[in-house]
Amino acid sequence: MNQPLLDIQEVDASYGPIQALNQVSMHIHQGEIVTLVGANGAGKSTLLMSLFGNPGVTRGEIHFDGTALTSQPGHKIASLGIALVPEGRHVFAQMSVEENLIMGTTPIGTKHVHEDLEKMYELFPILEERKQQNASTLSGGEQQMLAIARGLMSRPRLLLLDEPSLGLAPIVVQQIFSILKEVASGGMTIFLVEQNVHHALKLANRGYVMANGRIKLGGTGTELLSNREVREAYMGG
Amino acid sequence: MAIDYQYSNKPDSLSSNELLFRIRKSLLDAFITTLLALAVFGPIVGLELDGYDFQLQLKSLVSILGVIFTGRLVASLFFQTSQGEKLLEKFSRKDTSIRVQPLNQKAANGYWIIALFMLAGLMVPFLASKYWITVIILGMIYVLLGLGLNIVVGLAGLLDLGFVAFYAIGAYGLALGHEYLGLGFWSMLPLAALLAALSGALLGFPVLRMHGDYLAIVTLGFGEIIRLVLNNWTQFTGGPNGVSAPAPTLFGLEFKRRVKEGTPFHEYFGLSYDSAYKFIFIYLILFALVWAVLYINHRLTKMPVGRAWEALREDEIACRSLGLNHVLVKLSAFMTGAAVGGIAGVFFATYQGFVNPTSFTFFESALILAIVVLGGLGSTKGVVIAAFVLTVMPEVLRDFSEYRILMFGLLMVLMMIWRPRGLVRMTRSSFQPPQTVRQAMEGVR
Structure with a gap:
């Protein structure tokens, strides 16, 4: 393969004196689903946040399609074609579902909004049923779907997902992952940060395992799933 | 059911x-x-x-x-x-959320009500006594203050407890601008708005990272700093003795009984002198300005910047993940709100003819915040109603003035029980993607 879409090279980042990322290197190619798994506090979310410059990267480089992200201000990054679906959903509670989706077009403007709304309603039929409702009235799973759809509204080239399964019932998690599979089959590049190792590794082409701010392991999803260390650490053997 | x-x-x-x-x-x-x-x-x-x-x-x-x-x-x-x-x-019934008007449902046509209010408002100065004109002027000044703070607190969700600072900057801007630079009401009106907006930005920068309680405390401090500077910088501001502020002029005609040069207003038009003319004039300018601010406010909530404010209030993390520049969004909210507060200050100064620091205490900030909260956070109609209720009511109930604070408290308690989102719940029309695009899409189908 040629140049990766997202290329992270030996990145360090810290919160004050606490070093959260230590020499993290990874890459994602166009059209891949890559997952990053690891325990709480391993630095997974920090890595996503550092793409947006908060916390700033103290050493190393991040390139997105040849552009250095480290030199861009945070609000410019979304318009490069990266959409982040934040951990804990963060929908606009007092806005209707449709308004939430329209907010998603912020980085690219409303040129394609009608077309894209239709696409999202096709992908998430429940959102169409609820499109006039305030987002605060949705269930957790529906809110997560809304957050994902909102991210997709900016027609990103890379979709970052931070723990989409957080606090959801197993059946809803399954639903979300099957939707992600559908999104990926359309050619979307997805970077998925997850605690739910089993689901994440089954979905992903490749995966990385993170611990204490370092990348410990890397490999294809099935490789990692059968890896004894990973099984012991995350799935109780 | x-x-x-x-x-x-x-x-x-x-x-x-x-x-x-x-x-x-x-x-x-x-x-x-x-x-x-x-x-x-x-x-x-x-x-x-x-x-x-x-x-x-x-x-x-x-x-x-x-x-x-x-x-x-x-x-x-x-x-x-x-x-x-x-x-x-x-x-x-606990309706604690904002009412969003569905896309295809048009807002009830309220033009005739607006026209009625305009007409009634225009008639007031010619029918009411001077006393009532001054009361309503004060009410309208608080409407402006409420609208200004409503942008910061109601729309952008930034709790500002020192809003009185911008009010003071506007008022002192007029008084000191006249004293040192010889500027009159009309030149100071835009300048004071600008000055207040700049100090809004000055306040905005250090508080960019703050939320909730911390933000409230810093803004509270800012309000007190401004008041203390005004109080203690005696050579410049006159300290507790205050400064006098000029009255507005009508194309250079003054509203005094006698003027040093030129002719006063009443002589020019061949009227007998009446001290109420000045207040009628202030009333009319203020009346026009309140409508202008109401209109601008209405437009702002429909513009991208207004949407961005509301999005910021709902969720800052989501905003940033969508590529909204939260620095610009916050600063624009602070500056717009402050500018409106500054304009209110100019009117206050010209209406009193005199300013001193006792008019700009924390109680004032609390009152403005009470107006916004009582009216309903984010609700323009509610703010207008609440501003009049909280300023005109004490005048009507002058006999019960000892119980004023008690009544405030009672009002707040009752409101929290029955109307937790204020007198008038915020209603807004939902976002509408550009019309032309939709028509084009329908044409294709």
Whole structure:
């Protein structure tokens, strides 16, 4: 393969004196689903946040399609074609579902909004049923779907997902992952940060395992799933 | 639905047994309330200090308790009738969210109401007495202040407890601009707005990372700093003695009895002198300006920047993940709000003819915040109503001026029970993608 879409090279980042990322290197190619798994506090979310410059990267480089992200201000990054679906959903509670989706077009403007709304309603039929409702009235799973759809509204080239399964019932998690599979089959590049190792590794082409701010392991999803260390650490053997 | 069903099955006439039970329950309610009232009013009203002694004022205590007992009895009897229950049900509904008007549903056409208000407002200065004109001017100044703070607190969700600072900057801007630079009302009006907006940005920068309580404390400090500077920088601001502020002029005509050069307003038009002319003039300018600000406010909420403010209030993390520049969004909210506050300050100064730091205490900030909260965070209509309620009511109820703060408190408590989102819940039309695009899409299909 040629140049990766997202290329992270030996990145360090810290919160004050606490070093959260230590020499993290990874890459994602166009059209891949890559997952990053690891325990709480391993630095997974920090890595996503550092793409947006908060916390700033103290050493190393991040390139997105040849552009250095480290030199861009945070609000410019979304318009490069990266959409982040934040951990804990963060929908606009007092806005209707449709308004939430329209907010998603912020980085690219409303040129394609009608077309894209239709696409999202096709992908998430429940959102169409609820499109006039305030987002605060949705269930957790529906809110997560809304957050994902909102991210997709900016027609990103890379979709970052931070723990989409957080606090959801197993059946809803399954639903979300099957939707992600559908999104990926359309050619979307997805970077998925997850605690739910089993689901994440089954979905992903490749995966990385993170611990204490370092990348410990890397490999294809099935490789990692059968890896004894990973099984012991995350799935109780 | 379940409730309606229950009521419709109720027999029209109650059995005597049930009626007795209801009366007994109401009596019990009234008795408990009276006991509570005795505990509250007993020491305050019932005992009167007389030197080192005290006297029992049984008569007034008993009359107060009597009123409370009968009031509570009537209320609980009423609330047990079907009408009363409906009323209770209506009030107890907790609508704590913002009403969003669906896309295809047009807002009720309120143009004639607006026209009516405009006409009534224009007639006021020619019908009302000078006293009432000044009261309504004060009301409108608070409408401006409320609208300004509403942008910061109601729309952008940034709790600002020092809004009075911008009010002071506007007012002192006019007074000091006149004193040192010889600028009049008309040149200072835009300059003061600009000055206030700049100080809004000055406040905005250090508080960019703050939320909630921390933000409130810093803004509170900012308000106090401005007041203390005005109070203590005696050579420049005149300290506690204050500065006089100029009155507005009509194309250079002044509203004084005698002027040093040129002709005063009343001579030019051949009228006899009346001190009310100045206030009528201020009223008319202010009236026009309030409408202008209302219109701008209305437009802003529909523009991308207004949407961005609301999005910021809802969720900052989501905003940033969508690539909104939160620095710009916050600063624009602070600056727009501050500019409106500054304009209100200019009018306050010109209306009083004099400013000193005692007009810009924390109580003022609290009052403006009360206007915004009482009116309903984010609701323009509500803010206008609340501003008039909180400024005109104390004038109407001058005889009860000792109870003013008590009434404020009572109003707030009642509001929190029945109208937690303010008198008028914020309503806004939902986002609408550009019309042309939709038409084009429909054409394609």
